[in-house]
Amino acid sequence: MSGPEEGRDPQSVGRFDVPQQVPAPDAEPARRNGHRPAAQAAPTPTEPPASITPPASTPTPTAPRASSASPTAKPADEVDAGLTGGTEPAVSDRPGDHWDRKVANGLAFLRRRLSGDYEVDEFGFDSELTDAVFHPLLRLLYRDWFRTEVSGVEHVPVDGPALVVGNHSGTVALDALILSAALHDKHPAHRYLRLLGADLVFRMPVVSELARKTGGTVACNPDAERLLGGGDLVGVFPEGFKGIGKLYADRYKLQRFGRGGFVSAALRTGTPIVPVAIVGGEEIYPMLADIKPLARLLKLPYFPVTPTFPLLGPLGMVPLPSKWLIEFCPPIPTAHLTDSADDPLVVFNLADQVRETIQQTLHTLLERRPDPFGP
Amino acid sequence: MTPGGTSGAPGVVVVTGVGRYLGAHVAARLAADPRIERVIGVDAPDSGIEFTDLLDRVERIRVDNGSLGGLLADLDVDAVVHLALVTSPDPQHGGRSGMKDQNVIGSMQMLAACQRAPRLRKLVVRSSTAAYGVSFRDPAVFTEETEPREVPRGGFGRDILDLEGYVRGFRRRRSDVTATVLRFAPFIGSTADTTLTRYFSQPFVPTVFGRDPRLQFLHFDDALEVLHRSIVEDHPGTYNVAGPGVLSLSQAIRRAGRVAVPVLEPGLSGAAALARTMGFGSYGLDQVDLFVHGRVVDTSRLEQEYGFTPRSTAEAFEDFIRAHHGGVVVTRGQLAAAEQLVLDGIRQVRSAIRERSS
Numbered sequence: 166m167s168g169p170e171e172g173r174d175p176q177s178v179g180r181f182d183v184p185q186q187v188p189a190p191d192a193e194p195a196r197r198n199g200h201r202p203a204a205q206a207a208p209t210p211t212e213p214p215a216s217i218t219p220p221a222s223t224p225t226p227t228a229p230r231a232s233s234a235s236p237t238a239k240p241a242d243e244v245d246a247g248l249t250g251g252t253e254p255a256v257s258d259r260p261g262d263h264w265d266r267k268v269a270n271g272l273a274f275l276r277r278r279l280s281g282d283y284e285v286d287e288f289g290f291d292s293e294l295t296d297a298v299f300h301p302l303l304r305l306l307y308r309d310w311f312r313t314e315v316s317g318v319e320h321v322p323v324d325g326p327a328l329v330v331g332n333h334s335g336t337v338a339l340d341a342l343i344l345s346a347a348l349h350d351k352h353p354a355h356r357y358l359r360l361l362g363a364d365l366v367f368r369m370p371v372v373s374e375l376a377r378k379t380g381g382t383v384a385c386n387p388d389a390e391r392l393l394g395g396g397d398l399v400g401v402f403p404e405g406f407k408g409i410g411k412l413y414a415d416r417y418k419l420q421r422f423g424r425g426g427f428v429s430a431a432l433r434t435g436t437p438i439v440p441v442a443i444v445g446g447e448e449i450y451p452m453l454a455d456i457k458p459l460a461r462l463l464k465l466p467y468f469p470v471t472p473t474f475p476l477l478g479p480l481g482m483v484p485l486p487s488k489w490l491i492e493f494c495p496p497i498p499t500a501h502l503t504d505s506a507d508d509p510l511v512v513f514n515l516a517d518q519v520r521e522t523i524q525q526t527l528h529t530l531l532e533r534r535p536d537p538f539g540p
Numbered sequence: 541m542t543p544g545g546t547s548g549a550p551g552v553v554v555v556t557g558v559g560r561y562l563g564a565h566v567a568a569r570l571a572a573d574p575r576i577e578r579v580i581g582v583d584a585p586d587s588g589i590e591f592t593d594l595l596d597r598v599e600r601i602r603v604d605n606g607s608l609g610g611l612l613a614d615l616d617v618d619a620v621v622h623l624a625l626v627t628s629p630d631p632q633h634g635g636r637s638g639m640k641d642q643n644v645i646g647s648m649q650m651l652a653a654c655q656r657a658p659r660l661r662k663l664v665v666r667s668s669t670a671a672y673g674v675s676f677r678d679p680a681v682f683t684e685e686t687e688p689r690e691v692p693r694g695g696f697g698r699d700i701l702d703l704e705g706y707v708r709g710f711r712r713r714r715s716d717v718t719a720t721v722l723r724f725a726p727f728i729g730s731t732a733d734t735t736l737t738r739y740f741s742q743p744f745v746p747t748v749f750g751r752d753p754r755l756q757f758l759h760f761d762d763a764l765e766v767l768h769r770s771i772v773e774d775h776p777g778t779y780n781v782a783g784p785g786v787l788s789l790s791q792a793i794r795r796a797g798r799v800a801v802p803v804l805e806p807g808l809s810g811a812a813a814l815a816r817t818m819g820f821g822s823y824g825l826d827q828v829d830l831f832v833h834g835r836v837v838d839t840s841r842l843e844q845e846y847g848f849t850p851r852s853t854a855e856a857f858e859d860f861i862r863a864h865h866g867g868v869v870v871t872r873g874q875l876a877a878a879e880q881l882v883l884d885g886i887r888q889v890r891s892a893i894r895e896r897s898s
Contacts, residue, residue, distance in 0.1 A: 268886050276879045280872045281794030287786045288680045289754050364677045368803070370750025377752075389680035389688070483660050 174192050194484065288388070289377030299379050303346035306339075310486055311445060312540065313343065315351045317493035320439055323354045326393040327496065328431045329400045329439045329463075332419055332523050333408030334446035336469045340409075341402060344443060345380070347491060348398075358400040359392050361385075361427075365406075365466070390428035399436075401427045403516070410455065410467040416447035417531060419524050425516035432506035432515070437496035442526035445489030448537045450474065488539050489532045494522050515535065541621065549575035549772040550618030550662055556650060557624030558600065559583040561733065562666070563801050564591035565760075566621060566767050571597035575772060580615060582608065584624075584642075605646045609653035612660065619662035619771055622650055627696050627702075627823055628735050628824045632880040636695055642697035651710045654717070664720045664770045665707050669756075669780065671723055674833040680754075684723075684778050694826030704778075710848070722766060725782030725837065726830075728856050729760030730863035735827065737860060743867040745793050746811075749802035752790045753834025756782040757857055762850035780837035783853035789831060789868045796861050797868035805832060844852075 254351045276296055279282055307313040321327060329348075334340055347356035351485065360376070361384035366371040382388045392399050402408060407420040432436050452469045460468035474481025497518065505511040553570055557563035558581030568591075571579040580790070581598045584605075625643050629636040647665075654660055672678070673688030674697070692698055693849060704721060711719050726736045736757075739745065758781055766781050793800045803811065803827070843849050850856075 191658075265887065269883055272879045272883050276875045279794060279870070280797075280875050281787075281791040282872075285754065285755070285786050285791060289752075289786070289788060289834075291788075368676045370748075372750075374750065374752045377754075380681045383677060384678065385679050387683070388681070391679075391681060398692050460630065 182378050224278045239332055249405040281516075285378075286391070288359070288380070288382045289374075290357070290359070290380040291378040292380075295357070295379050299375075300346050300349060303342055304350065306484075307343045307347050307489065310484070311343065311449075311489040312486075313347055313445070313489040313491060315347050315491045315493075317495075318348070318351045318353075319351055320397065320495050321348065321356070322437070322496070323352075324396065326396050326434060327398050327439050328389075328393065328427060328436050329358060329398060329441055329493075330427060330523070331400065331402055332417075332446075332527060333402035333404040334411075334416070334443065335484075336409055336450035336452050336471065338366075338402070338409050339449060340443050340446035341400065342379070343446075343489065344441065344491060345400060356398045359397045360400045361389055361402075363405055384426075385434075386426055386430050389427065389433055393430065393434040393436045401432075403427050406466040410469070411452070412455065413447065413451035413453060416451075417444070417527050419520055419527075422516045422520050424511045428512045428515045428519070429506045431499050431511070432502050435500040435503045437498050437500075438515070438519055439496045440494040440522040440526070442492050442494070442523050442530055443489070444491075444527060444530040444534060445487045445537070448487035449484035451485070458527040485535050485538070488535055489535055492526055492530055494526055497522075542561065549573070551577045552580065552615060552617050553619045553621065553771060554580045554582055554612065554615070554617050555598075555621045555623060555732075557622075558595060558598065559590060560623070561591075562727070562760075562763070564594050564624040565764055566623060566759045568594045569764055569768055570621075570771060571595075573768070580617075582611075582624075587876045591689055599694055601665065605649035609656050612657040616659050617657050618659060619664070620650070620657075621664045621666075621767065621771060622647065623666045623767075624650070625666055625668075625699075628826070629695065639695060640699060643696070646672065646700050647703045648706055651706050655710060655714055660714070660717055661704070662718045662771065662774075663707075663710070664722065664767065665703070666767075667704055667707075667721050667723045667778075668696070668700050669723050669725050669782065669835050669837050670694070670830075671700045671704055671833065672837070673697060673701070674829045674835075676833070676861055678833065681836050681838050682780070684780055692826070692829060694824050694829055696824070696826045697829070718774050720770045720775050721778040722770065723778065723780050723837065724763055725756045725780075725835070725853075727760045727763055728860045730859050732760040737864070739827070740792065740796050740798065740860065741864050741867055743796045743798060743869050744801050746803050747789055747793070747800045748805050748828065748831045751805070751832050752788045753831055754786045754788055754836050755792060755830075755834055756786060756836055756853045757860075757892040758782050758853075759851050759856035759859060762856070766846065766850070769846055769848065773846075777841075777845070779842040779845065780839050781842055781850065782837050782839050783850050783856045784839055785852040785854055786836055787853050787857055791832070792857055795857065796864075797870050797872070799869050799893040805835045 245520040250405075277293070283291065285291050321329065329344075331340070331344060341360050341362075345360060346533045348358050349355055357380050360379075361378050361403060362381045364383055366376050366381070367383050374381075382392070384405075389399055389401070389449065403422040403425070404420040411418070411420060428438070430436075450469065453469075454470040454472055455469040460466065471481060473483070473485075497515070499515070502511060502515070555567040555570065563581070563583075567579055567581045570576050579598045581595055581600045583600065583602050587603045601611065612763055616713055624646055624808045626639040629639045633639075634641065647725075654663055669682070671688065672686055672694065673690050673692045674680045675689040677689055679686065688701065691701065707719060707721055708718075727734050728737055728740075762783070763781065766779075769775070787795070790800055839850070851859075
């Protein structure tokens with residue numbers, strides 16, 4: 166039952182650098198005027214410069230070719246092209262192989278999406294969409310907005326299953342998404358973190374599908390064990406709503422870990438547990454109060470009041486730019502405890518061990534970060 | 541070939557529901573198998589005369605379910621294949637109450653008759669993956685052990701739960717009979733005509749807003765193969781039968797070249813009810829629930845026990861698309877051409893800009 170995403174090489178780094186299988190017009194054409202060196206030719210500082218070295222000395226006669234290739238280009242297409250290219254003129258006067266490939270890749274991606282030519286695994290995980298759309302968006306957030314520093318990635322195994330257990334915070338569960346995107350980017354094997362979400366997430370339309378497409382599934386033991394059994398990296402936040410719905414005054418105080426269902430899932434599959442401490446999530450939407458009657462009315466676990474929400478309306482949805490630190494702790498092996506998956510004593514002890522590890526790491530991280538909104 | 545007692549192919553096989561597409565094909569296939577002596581097709585007395593050319597080697601008997609008991613004993617039946625299930629209410633056959641009569645009462649009488657048939661040693665029952673019910677707390681993939689968390693809203697799902705309950709009771713009382721329960725995913729294929737194939741044949745396909753369920757299909761020919769093997773081989777137990785792999789609904793619609801029209805869920809439920817009362821279309825709450833929750837099952841037990849892997853969901857769906865290319869709105873060729881046009885346009889514009897600036 167290997168998911169189809171395993172065959173896929175998670176190599177893409179660039180924003181639209183989707184895996185390209187189609188013999189699309191991507192290799193083509195190196196149309197440079199020849200008087201600018203390639204090093205200056207990349208005016209986009211945010212892009213990794215690895216993929217922009219075209220064959221420098223190929224005087225391809227592209228302009229005449231392009232015009233002769235599509236003599237039937239209708240005015241509508243011209244307008245369309247102008248619209249799509251509208252964001253480009255700032256750079257298009259620079260030599261354009263890099264951008265041309267981006268456009269070609271983007272269009273090929275669009276075509277594949279529209280014709281259904283992609284794979285979804287049995288949990289609904291769409292690795293192509295995640296790589297091309299969700300991770301780039303999250304990358305902006307975690308890298309540029311939260312200035313996240315990640316340490317201890319070497320504790321996450323390069324292959325095989327592991328259960329990543331973190332602290333939950335931040336009124337909305339943004340920390341889970343940030344963790345999965347950051348781990349995917351920083352990890353040498355670019356592994357996907359398969360998040361386990363509360364069933365409330367899967368009750369909501371749209372949100373449920375976003376969760377599934379990014380690799381999430383319902384937090385229940387059959388799903389967790391199935392993912393771990395398939396060698397996946399599973400992310401879980403045992404605090405649940407108690408963690409994200411706590412007041413700002415209780416920040417970085419780990420809540421109860423429930424029944425420790427995550428521990429029994431790890432024990433049953435003999436999977437190592439990697440505790441992870443996330444600092445910064447508590448300050449993005451500091452929850453000052455919880456309007457309980459309103460929450461009950463809306464059937465939500467809590468209704469948050471932050472300095473900006475609901476005061477500023479939709480503007481209050483913008484997370485405050487806190488400084489984030491993520492540290493992965495050394496894995497706790499469980500392979501020797503496989504028989505004790507139903508032993509409550511073992512389960513609770515292990516859950517406590519994980520909880521204390523995270524709590525202590527949180528304290529050390531907080532000392533390293535005196536100013537929550539520092540650089 | 542010795543009837544009764546030994547394992548191997550049974551001598552006399554009764555197939556119920558031969559007036560329907562699946563039953564007719566299964567009966568015809570069993571009749572063509574030289575290892576089986578007699579194939580008797582049982583059908584309700586008021587059923588039509590469809591599939592008669594298919595069933596020329598099958599003895600057809602039209603009885604109502606109540607008199608089935610004596611029949612099975614008189615005929616010295618070795619095996620029964622129970623396929624007489626109605627997946628959606630048919631206004632011409634009594635709507636929902638007729639459906640329930642057939643699915644629940646009919647199956648009960650069938651099982652009662654089986655219980656009294658002395659020589660019976662094999663029972664194959666068609667069930668459905670709808671047996672897992674629908675709930676937001678459901679695991680993503682159902683194994684045969686998964687218990688339904690909530691009773692489904694749809695009539696068919698409830699009927700299936702009842703039916704499986706009766707089969708469990710039958711297993712207890714007749715432990716000498718090899719009982720096989722096959723939980724089929726929705727059928728699809730080049731020729732099959734089901735609620736889902738009709739759904740995907742429309743040019744504009746209604747979906748539930750904000751939901752993109754994961755679906756699995758089973759190719760009709762693979763369903764026949766599994767049913768056939770269940771009769772000529774011994775496979776006691778309950779098995780999920782589905783094409784491995786998953787298609788999301790939006791993906792399936794795009795692959796079929798159709799256009800999805802998202803509808804808010806309460807609206808869709810209402811529309812389904814309205815369509816039902818007005819007598820056209822057969823979308824029920826079963827379909828709405830499937831399109832909200834999706835349904836994916838684990839088929840490893842089937843693959844191990846039968847040594848047979850049905851073609852994947854994507855392949856089965858591809859076969860269906862090839863046969864139903866009539867209502868295609870957007871083809872892949874058109875998309876590829878559009879991609880090329882836009883790309884060429886962008887290249888032209890950019891080269892023009894560059895020429896002007898240089």
